[in-house]
Amino acid sequence: MIRIKQALFLIFGITSFIIFYIGFLNFLTTQDNEMGLIILIFSGIVSSGTFFATFYIANHLTKPIESLAKRMKEFSENNFISKNSLDDKGISELTALHKNFEDMAQKVGNTLEKEKQLNLKLKEMDKRKTEFMSMISHELKTPIMPIMGYIQLLKKQELMGNLNEKQLDALNEISIASEKLQKLIQDVLMAQKIDLGKLSINKEIVDSKDLLEKTFKAFNPICESKNIDLKMSLGQTSSVYSDSDRISQIFSNLISNAMSFVPKQKGIIELGTKDDNEHITFFVRDNGVGIAKEQQKNIFKKFYQVDTSSTRKKEGSGLGLTICEGIVKTLGGKIWLKSSENKGTTFFFNLPKAKIQVDKIHP
Amino acid sequence: MKKMSKTISKSTKQKSRLSVLIVDDNEQITKLISSFLDYSNHDCTVVNDGKEGLELIKTNQYDSIVLDLAMPECDGHQIIKTLQKDDPDQLKKITILTASNINDDAVKKFKELGISGCLQKPVDIDQLLSNITKASS
Ligand SMILES: Nc1ncnc2c1ncn2[C@@H]1O[C@H](COP(=O)(O)OP(=O)(O)O)[C@@H](O)[C@H]1O
Ligand SMILES: [Mg+2]
Numbered sequence: 363m364i365r366i367k368q369a370l371f372l373i374f375g376i377t378s379f380i381i382f383y384i385g386f387l388n389f390l391t392t393q394d395n396e397m398g399l400i401i402l403i404f405s406g407i408v409s410s411g412t413f414f415a416t417f418y419i420a421n422h423l424t425k426p427i428e429s430l431a432k433r434m435k436e437f438s439e440n441n442f443i444s445k446n447s448l449d450d451k452g453i454s455e456l457t458a459l460h461k462n463f464e465d466m467a468q469k470v471g472n473t474l475e476k477e478k479q480l481n482l483k484l485k486e487m488d489k490r491k492t493e494f495m496s497m498i499s500h501e502l503k504t505p506i507m508p509i510m511g512y513i514q515l516l517k518k519q520e521l522m523g524n525l526n527e528k529q530l531d532a533l534n535e536i537s538i539a540s541e542k543l544q545k546l547i548q549d550v551l552m553a554q555k556i557d558l559g560k561l562s563i564n565k566e567i568v569d570s571k572d573l574l575e576k577t578f579k580a581f582n583p584i585c586e587s588k589n590i591d592l593k594m595s596l597g598q599t600s601s602v603y604s605d606s607d608r609i610s611q612i613f614s615n616l617i618s619n620a621m622s623f624v625p626k627q628k629g630i631i632e633l634g635t636k637d638d639n640e641h642i643t644f645f646v647r648d649n650g651v652g653i654a655k656e657q658q659k660n661i662f663k664k665f666y667q668v669d670t671s672s673t674r675k676k677e678g679s680g681l682g683l684t685i686c687e688g689i690v691k692t693l694g695g696k697i698w699l700k701s702s703e704n705k706g707t708t709f710f711f712n713l714p715k716a717k718i719q720v721d722k723i724h725p
Numbered sequence: 726m727k728k729m730s731k732t733i734s735k736s737t738k739q740k741s742r743l744s745v746l747i748v749d750d751n752e753q754i755t756k757l758i759s760s761f762l763d764y765s766n767h768d769c770t771v772v773n774d775g776k777e778g779l780e781l782i783k784t785n786q787y788d789s790i791v792l793d794l795a796m797p798e799c800d801g802h803q804i805i806k807t808l809q810k811d812d813p814d815q816l817k818k819i820t821i822l823t824a825s826n827i828n829d830d831a832v833k834k835f836k837e838l839g840i841s842g843c844l845q846k847p848v849d850i851d852q853l854l855s856n857i858t859k860a861s862s
Contacts, residue, residue, distance in 0.1 A: 496825070496826060499824070499826060500795060500824045500825055503824035503845075503846045503847060504751055504754070504824045504846060505753075506846070506847045507751075507753075507754055507757070507824070507846040507847040507848065508751075508753040508754055508756075508757045509847075510847045511754075511757040511758075511761070511847065511848075511850050512757060514849065514850050514851075515757070515760065515761055515764075515850065518764075521761075521764040521765065522764070544847065562828045562829065564829055
């Protein structure tokens with residue numbers, strides 16, 4: 363690297379030396395002594411003039427550039443520059459450059475400052491949203507506790523005294539409604555948690571076969587009671603490093619959806635796994651009403667339901683699939699479906715396989 | 726002190742009847758739990774204030790304690806902290822019952838302190854009773 367000063371001195375130093383040298387040579391070789399002396403003095407003046415001009419220019423050229431470089435560095439560090447300490451007597455192009463840089467820095471600085479303020483505001487809002495959510499969550503759960511508790515207590519007729527048929531029927535209705543309310547509250551809070559990226563995940567090695575069998579056992583009784591044939595097709599067993607409770611939550615949502623869309627007679631739900639090299643794919647297949655192509659992209663949206671008519675058979679909030687998608691994504695997988703109207707629906711979700719398993723396959 | 730240990734040995738004789746302290750600022754919840762315990766033949770003391778709760782724990786011997794976490798002024802965390810310093814033996818009698826979100830790390834921490842159980846509202850009251858019984862032994 364070479365500095366401007368060095369370059370200038372190199373160029374003009376050599377030039378002035380050559381001028382002086384030519385003058386000196388001329389002085390030595392010329393016959394006309396007087397003329398030779400004049401030329402020598404003249405070349406001396408020119409070369410020393412060049413030398414001093416170089417010195418002057420070098421100073422006025424490099425100083426503003428150096429200071430510009432310094433100010434740029436300052437700006438990149440602090441997004442702010444101090445006021446100009448340069449006088450206007452210097453090279454005008456450089457002074458203009460300084461001025462323009464100053465203007466630009468000021469504008470960029472202002473924008474950055476605004477952005478910083480905005481970011482702070484957003485962070486503050488995010489914090490308040492979280493606080494608000496945990497407050498709401500607390501305030502919703504607190505009154506649900508005595509509602510559900512007293513329902514449970516009333517049902518204990520050995521402690522509370524006998525209820526007649528009508529009272530029992532009424533109690534049952536309250537009980538069903540409060541369970542639904544409780545489920546809705548849980549779903550809304552869950553969806554919020556996912557939105558805020560606050561879903562807690564507890565990873566462990568989970569065996570796909572164990573998981574599927576556990577799910578099957580959990581849902582078989584209720585399917586039997588509804589005359590639905592619950593099947594299980596186990597693919598190759600592998601393990602995932604994931605959160606089994608969250609996976610169960612996904613299954614629970616998908617199966618309860620399937621249960622509400624299979625035909626009353628001969629309803630079939632099949633749970634299963636499929637494998638590829640990197641992922642294990644779980645699926646829940648039903649022979650229900652299916653989902654039209656144009657609806658398929660919507661069903662993962664919050665609160666979206668295909669049939670929103672008041673006569674719709676199925677109840678729900680439209681949050682189930684939103685939650686499924688949120689959990690699957692948090693666990694590093696994908697969720698998708700295959701369906702056509704009246705031909706049943708299959709929901710798939712995959713999860714990355716545990717590394718240990720991969721090592722076992724390729725030792 | 727001697728007197729107290731006598732009453733303890735007496736109460737352990739008729740094991741089925743427990744004396745339970747319930748600390749929760751929500752009166753409906755304390756009423757629910759105390760009614761249920763009462764009907765199930767247990768003795769129940771209810772307090773809707775954290776500070777009073779702490780006093781009662783320090784001055785009386787209960788078989789089991791149900792403790793809410795979020796309470797104004799003196800909350801469950803504070804009570805636990807104080808007991809940890811002054812009377813850590815009490816901690817194993819505590820069943821936490823809270824509507825706040827507690828993650829697994831928090832549950833683990835409570836377990837490490839010796840706290841018997843950690844339940845979320847709304848809770849199945851049978852499960853609560855079985856936790857209360859477990860904490861008393
Ligand atoms: N297995 C299925 N068969 C047919 N339609 C389904 C199935 N699963 C979901 N859907 C459609 O997707 C919508 C959204 O589902 P979901 O998010 O679970 O909400 P909810 O079950 O509360 O309605 C449902 O209302 C339904 O229209
Ligand atoms: Mg659903």
